[in-house]
Each structure stands twice: as structure tokens, then as C-alpha cells.
Amino acid sequence: MIPWFTYSRPNSLKDAVKQLSVPGTRLHAGGTDLLGCLRDGVVAADKLVSISHLAELRGITRTGNGSVRIGALTTLTEIAEHPYIMEHYAALSEGASSAASPQLRNQGTIGGNISQRPRCWYFRGDFHCLRKGGEACYAVAGENQFHCIVGGQSCFIVHPSDTAPALIALEARVRITGPQGTRTLPLESFFVGPQKDFTRENVLDAGDILTEILLPAPAANHRSSYRKVRARGAWDFALAGVALSVRFSNGIVQLARIVLSGVAPVPWRVREAEKIVTGKEIDDETASQAAAACVKDAVPLAKNEYKLHLVRGVVEEALLAMKQA
Amino acid sequence: MEKEKIDAAQESSPGITRRGFLQTVGIGTLEIAVVGAVAPAVQAETRQRGNLVPLTLKVNGQRHELHVEPRWTLLYVLREKLELTGTKPGCDRGECGACTVLIDDRPRYSCLTLALEADGHEITTVEGLMHGEQLGPVQEAFVQEDGFQCGFCTPGQVVAAEGLLRHTANPDIGEIRTGMSGNLCRCGAYGHIFKAVQRAAILRK
Incomplete structure (x- = not known):
């Protein structure tokens, strides 16, 4: 049984922010990650504030200037099956449809998918690890086959989201409402790696609610994709993955964003690889060079060197597939 | 006498x-x-x-007035308070799918859904797929195709299949595999389960 808590379901964003500003309170959206964390004692809560009655946080809408607004409570299924998202933001629909299982996609929200806690088995298990206020990261000398190969420092989690890399590639921004008001920032700046603060994964503070995701209007000659490698064909987290967003002009890459999943504590953007393909045609050589750049700074742990090969393979494959598409 | x-x-x-x-x-x-x-x-x-909280749950077309603890999951309330024990507790952590129910026609894990969050939604359990004492078409299809071995995961498999078929009436094998991917079968009866879903698509018409 989940430890005891009280429950509230406010009818306004303002009230929700107010209630969530009280210490010991936690936000409930889809609940798929939260209930697991509460049951395993990873986090504690005296009170849950459910935002499920905030209808304005739901749904996908196109604004006047062609950009797209996705409410944070929109489910992964709704995003995966949305015709406009499928057509113009393929990386996002591919990320959403490859996350978790059908049941979890029907319940899990995009806001929750971006803000979910890491799946590191020491963090989720009975280990008082660094991220939970302890002294050490047990992955360093432990079972680290699913941990990060880049961006780790003191803590070696990987960010588990499949939609976040896709959204960063697509230049998404997020809107957050908190006790100090509302702010909008690029999703790329939303995530916090362990070198900056190993007790958090993102910038959300007490009382903050991620309310919406904003995607720029679809550009001409633009393509995007998300490719994920996992141990099973479905219902598994990424061992390695890549979100691509590329603008072409007569077959030449004008602009590229390359963001990796499954290999770093935050969705990992590789600017050097982006530079390699920009201004060129994608061919075997550029794809191979870009793939090599993606692992240039990687330092694998004892049991995850295989990820270097996976990253190179998946990046190369995704780039070449995009050329042919 | x-x-x-x-x-x-x-x-x-x-x-x-x-x-x-x-x-x-x-x-x-x-x-x-x-x-x-x-x-x-x-x-x-x-x-x-x-801290019991009043709640109205609509399950298989019937309204139930209840008092629940906020921490009770839908799975717990269905089984322990409404005695609808067709829905099975497996992992109790959103991984195995034995507890699958439909919420507004979509399959969900009842072990990861607070009962209070099901307020105002239509819930369908495996019991709700019966026609009186007769098996419903998806259940019948699982019998015909021998879509189980030990049977523990079967109610969840049946409900997941019903949810898939409500949205995709004629799924191809890829759609069936994806649609059923949130339900684990420890006995490994997947081949028969996929055949059962194909047959269910025919029997439902």
C-alpha cells in the first residue's frame, strides 16, 4: 500500500500553485511515475495536488502564427495519434509512441514524461544514493550497464524521456507558472545535469507547474525523426536513441539539431555533430563523421561501453534514413 | 421430502x-x-x-457510492470494496498489465490509477465484457484460440484486447503486437494470444 497522504483537486491554476507551494506537497498529473515513486519510498508526500481538473492544460492547438501549443496534461497517446503532429513533428509522435506501454501512454502526460524521475535502479531501490541525499553514487562501482556514458559527474543517471530529446530537436519551449508568475524558456534550458545540481533533474521549484509546450511553426523542407534502441521490441527504456530535426535546401542541410537519449543525465544535444552535417549533403561519410562526434566526449563506465557502438550505429542509421526519406 | x-x-x-x-x-x-x-x-x-473521502465510481454501467482513502488505487477498490476480482493484482507497479481496465474505452493500469482519479469516468472491467452469463466475443476468442496457459494474466490480456479493438477494429499483426505490448505473459503464450486477438476482431463484428 502507498503511504498515507491527503488529496486535493483544485479548479484553478492559481489555487494549484498556491497549494503546491506548501512543503510536503506533490503534483499529481497522470500519476504513473509519481505513484511508483511513492510506493517505493523514492519520494514522500503529505499531500497530493491533482491538476486533472485544469482543462486548460489539456489538448493540442494551433495558434495564429502557425506554432503549436501542447497542454502539459495531453497524454502521450493523444500526441502519438495526432495527425498534425505526425505530419509536421514526426520526431515527437515517434518519441511519444515509443515510450512505455499502451496503458501508460493512455495515462501518462507529456509534462510528466519530460519531468519524470530517473530510472536508475539504485535511485529507485533501497539505496541512500547521492541523488536521495546520501554520500555516493552506487552505479560507479556497481551494475552500471544502463547508466550514462557522457555528462555524468558524481551521479550517473540517464534521462529516461523519449519525448524530451525530440522536443529539444524541434526547438520547443516550455511555459511554467509558479508563485513568482509565468516564465517561458527553451526546453533545452529546462534540464539540470548533475555537474550543476545532482539533487534535481530540471529547473522546477516548489509551486512550479509546467503548463504547456510550444513548438515553432513547421518550416518548409523540414524533416524530423526519433529512433530508439532498446533491449526489447517494445515497453522498454532507451539504451540509446537519437532525435533529428533537419532543414534541407536542394538536398543540402541548412540547419540540423541532433539530440541523444539514453546516454546522459539530460537529453544530450551534440552541436559538433550538427556542425559536421550543416552545409553538406548527408552521405555515408558525413553520417559516419557526425556519429563519431556524438561519442567523442563519452567516457563509458565498466559495463556500458556497448553504448558507444549503439550511439554511432543509431545516429548513422537515422541520418541516412532521413536523407532517403 | x-x-x-x-x-x-x-x-x-x-x-x-x-x-x-x-x-x-x-x-x-x-x-x-x-x-x-x-x-x-x-x-x-x-x-x-x-480521511475517507466520498467517491462515485461508474463501473460496468453501474454507479457505486463509496468512501475511500486517497491512497487507494482503483485496483484495490475494484477488488476489495466492489468485489470485482476479475481484475488481477500482478506486479502492483505498472509493469505487467494484469490489472488492466478500460477508462473511457482506453486500457489503463488500475494499479497506477488512484480511485479518486477515476471519478467521473466510465470504467470497464473484465466482468463488464460478459453478456449476462455468456462470455463476450473477446473472451470467447481467447477460449477458442487457447490464448493462455496458467490464466493469471488473461483478464488483463482480454481487456487490453477489447481496448485495442474498440479503436482499431481490424488490426494487422503489427498493431496487435504493439497494442498488446503492455501485458506480460509469464507462460509465454504470446503466439496464441495474438491469434486470439485476430479471432476476437472477427467475433466482435
């Missing part, structure tokens, strides 16, 4: 059901546990009772 009366009485009285028996045994165990730790158990009980 006398014997007939007795038989008739036994027939009409509920008697000891398997579930009732298990519940009696369960209560016995609880009493023993309380003796070992009186103070914390009583304290927990008091705290919970003070």
Missing part, C-alpha cells in the same frame, strides 16, 4: 464462497499481526478513518 428441502436450502443460501473463505482467513491473519504491534496499527487505523 426432508432431503429435498435441505438441498434446496443449500442451493439458495450463498454458503461459503472461495472468496469469502479467503477473506475470513485474511482477517485471522490480520488479528495475529495486530497483537504483535498494537500501538502503530491502531494509530494508522485512526488516521485513515478520519
Whole structure:
């Protein structure tokens, strides 16, 4: 049984922010990650504030200037099956449809998918690890086959989201409402790696609610994709993955964003690889060079060197597939 | 004459059901546990009772007025309060799919859904797929295709299949594999399960 808590379901964003500003309170959206964390004692809560009655946080809408607004409570299924998202933001629909299982996609929200806690088995298990206020990261000398190969420092989690890399590639921004008001920032700046603060994964503070995701209007000659490698064909987290967003002009890459999943504590953007393909045609050589750049700074742990090969393979494959598409 | 009366009485009285028996045994165990730790158990009980919250659940077309603890999952309430024990507790952590129910026609894990969050939604459990005492078409398809071995995951598989077919009436094998991917079968009866879903698509028409 989940430890005891009280429950509230406010009818306004303002009230929700107010209630969530009280210490010991936690936000409930889809609940798929939260209930697991509460049951395993990873986090504690005296009170849950459910935002499920905030209808304005739901749904996908196109604004006047062609950009797209996705409410944070929109489910992964709704995003995966949305015709406009499928057509113009393929990386996002591919990320959403490859996350978790059908049941979890029907319940899990995009806001929750971006803000979910890491799946590191020491963090989720009975280990008082660094991220939970302890002294050490047990992955360093432990079972680290699913941990990060880049961006780790003191803590070696990987960010588990499949939609976040896709959204960063697509230049998404997020809107957050908190006790100090509302702010909008690029999703790329939303995530916090362990070198900056190993007790958090993102910038959300007490009382903050991620309310919406904003995607720029679809550009001409633009393509995007998300490719994920996992141990099973479905219902598994990424061992390695890549979100691509590329603008072409007569077959030449004008602009590229390359963001990796499954290999770093935050969705990992590789600017050097982006530079390699920009201004060129994608061919075997550029794809191979870009793939090599993606692992240039990687330092694998004892049991995850295989990820270097996976990253190179998946990046190369995704780039070449995009050329042919 | 006398014997007939007795038989008739036994027939009409509920008697000891398997579930009732298990519940009696369960209560016995609880009493023993309380003796070992009186103070914390009583304290927990008091705290919970003070926090029961009213809830109306609509399950299989029927409305139920309940009082629940906020922490109770839909799975717990279905099984322990409404005695709808067709929905199975497997992993109790959103991984295996044995607890799958439909919420507004979409399959969801009832172990990861707070009962309070199901407020205002239509819930369908495996019991709701019956036509009276007759099996529904998806259930019938699982029987015909032998879509199970031990059977524990089957209610969840059946409900997941129903949810898939409500949205995709004629799924191809890829759609079936994806649609059923949130339900694990420890016996590995997947081949038969996929055939059962294909047959269910035909029987539902």
C-alpha cells in the first residue's frame, strides 16, 4: 500500500500553485511515475495536488502564427495519434509512441514524461544514493550497464524521456507558472545535469507547474525523426536513441539539431555533430563523421561501453534514413 | 421430502464462497499481526478513518457510492470494496498489465490509477465484457484460440484486447503486437494470444 497522504483537486491554476507551494506537497498529473515513486519510498508526500481538473492544460492547438501549443496534461497517446503532429513533428509522435506501454501512454502526460524521475535502479531501490541525499553514487562501482556514458559527474543517471530529446530537436519551449508568475524558456534550458545540481533533474521549484509546450511553426523542407534502441521490441527504456530535426535546401542541410537519449543525465544535444552535417549533403561519410562526434566526449563506465557502438550505429542509421526519406 | 428441502436450502443460501473463505482467513491473519504491534496499527487505523473521502465510481454501467482513502488505487477498490476480482493484482507497479481496465474505452493500469482519479469516468472491467452469463466475443476468442496457459494474466490480456479493438477494429499483426505490448505473459503464450486477438476482431463484428 502507498503511504498515507491527503488529496486535493483544485479548479484553478492559481489555487494549484498556491497549494503546491506548501512543503510536503506533490503534483499529481497522470500519476504513473509519481505513484511508483511513492510506493517505493523514492519520494514522500503529505499531500497530493491533482491538476486533472485544469482543462486548460489539456489538448493540442494551433495558434495564429502557425506554432503549436501542447497542454502539459495531453497524454502521450493523444500526441502519438495526432495527425498534425505526425505530419509536421514526426520526431515527437515517434518519441511519444515509443515510450512505455499502451496503458501508460493512455495515462501518462507529456509534462510528466519530460519531468519524470530517473530510472536508475539504485535511485529507485533501497539505496541512500547521492541523488536521495546520501554520500555516493552506487552505479560507479556497481551494475552500471544502463547508466550514462557522457555528462555524468558524481551521479550517473540517464534521462529516461523519449519525448524530451525530440522536443529539444524541434526547438520547443516550455511555459511554467509558479508563485513568482509565468516564465517561458527553451526546453533545452529546462534540464539540470548533475555537474550543476545532482539533487534535481530540471529547473522546477516548489509551486512550479509546467503548463504547456510550444513548438515553432513547421518550416518548409523540414524533416524530423526519433529512433530508439532498446533491449526489447517494445515497453522498454532507451539504451540509446537519437532525435533529428533537419532543414534541407536542394538536398543540402541548412540547419540540423541532433539530440541523444539514453546516454546522459539530460537529453544530450551534440552541436559538433550538427556542425559536421550543416552545409553538406548527408552521405555515408558525413553520417559516419557526425556519429563519431556524438561519442567523442563519452567516457563509458565498466559495463556500458556497448553504448558507444549503439550511439554511432543509431545516429548513422537515422541520418541516412532521413536523407532517403 | 426432508432431503429435498435441505438441498434446496443449500442451493439458495450463498454458503461459503472461495472468496469469502479467503477473506475470513485474511482477517485471522490480520488479528495475529495486530497483537504483535498494537500501538502503530491502531494509530494508522485512526488516521485513515478520519480521511475517507466520498467517491462515485461508474463501473460496468453501474454507479457505486463509496468512501475511500486517497491512497487507494482503483485496483484495490475494484477488488476489495466492489468485489470485482476479475481484475488481477500482478506486479502492483505498472509493469505487467494484469490489472488492466478500460477508462473511457482506453486500457489503463488500475494499479497506477488512484480511485479518486477515476471519478467521473466510465470504467470497464473484465466482468463488464460478459453478456449476462455468456462470455463476450473477446473472451470467447481467447477460449477458442487457447490464448493462455496458467490464466493469471488473461483478464488483463482480454481487456487490453477489447481496448485495442474498440479503436482499431481490424488490426494487422503489427498493431496487435504493439497494442498488446503492455501485458506480460509469464507462460509465454504470446503466439496464441495474438491469434486470439485476430479471432476476437472477427467475433466482435
